[in-house]
């Protein structure tokens with residue numbers, strides 16, 4: 001079992017009731033992503049949480065697989081999906097680390113609010129690259145704590161030690177960009193801090 005499962009199972013109910021921090025920025029991210037989606041695409045989202053973003057994007061693609069380590073998160077995601085009546089969205093309990101699929105399987109892969117929570121984000125970016133078809137897009141929204149959330153850099157380890165937050169991987173925007181470039185991605189779209197995004201949001205192409 002992934003070491004963070006219990007933490008995220010515990011968070012699931014509260015997470016599903018939490019509003020997005022900035023609705024306008026969220027809408028911009030959805031619109032930017034959807035400008036790359038077409039109805040013949042197969043999409044993978046890892047760490048999908050309670051499925052809100054997956055539900056937004058699925059009507060624009062052929063099929064959408066959303067995975068997460070937390071079965072509690074996915075229970076909520078599945079009940080929300082039943083309510084809206086989408087039938088091309090599937091959920092599966094899995095970590096991105098152990099997720100298996102052939103290379104060049106997906107037209108788009110999304111990993112939102114997750115790379116800074118992973119032990120080895122570089123390896124996960126490389127995995128996303130490998131799983132994407134040539135010309136496919138990787139959509140990533142990541143807290144670059146080192147330079148964009150300085151307070152969290154100091155408070156984070158204390159909050160983690162008492163179980164309030166998951167373990168954070170602290171890296172800068174430049175380091176994230178290097179990981180993406182080193183994996184082979186080229187940048188297509190970026191939402192900047194000046195446009196209201198606290199997180200580093202990129203759409204990159206293989």
Ligand SMILES: C[S@@+](CC[C@H](N)C(=O)[O-])C[C@H]1O[C@@H](n2cnc3c(N)ncnc32)[C@H](O)[C@@H]1O
Pocket residue numbers: 002004008009046047048049050067068069070073094095096097111112113114117118
């Ligand atoms: C901060 S939440 C983000 C959820 C969603 N992507 C969003 O933007 O609202 C992090 C999610 O990642 C999941 N998670 C954590 N580590 C994971 C991993 N290694 N593989 C897949 N899911 C993971 C957690 O269960 C949780 O649902």
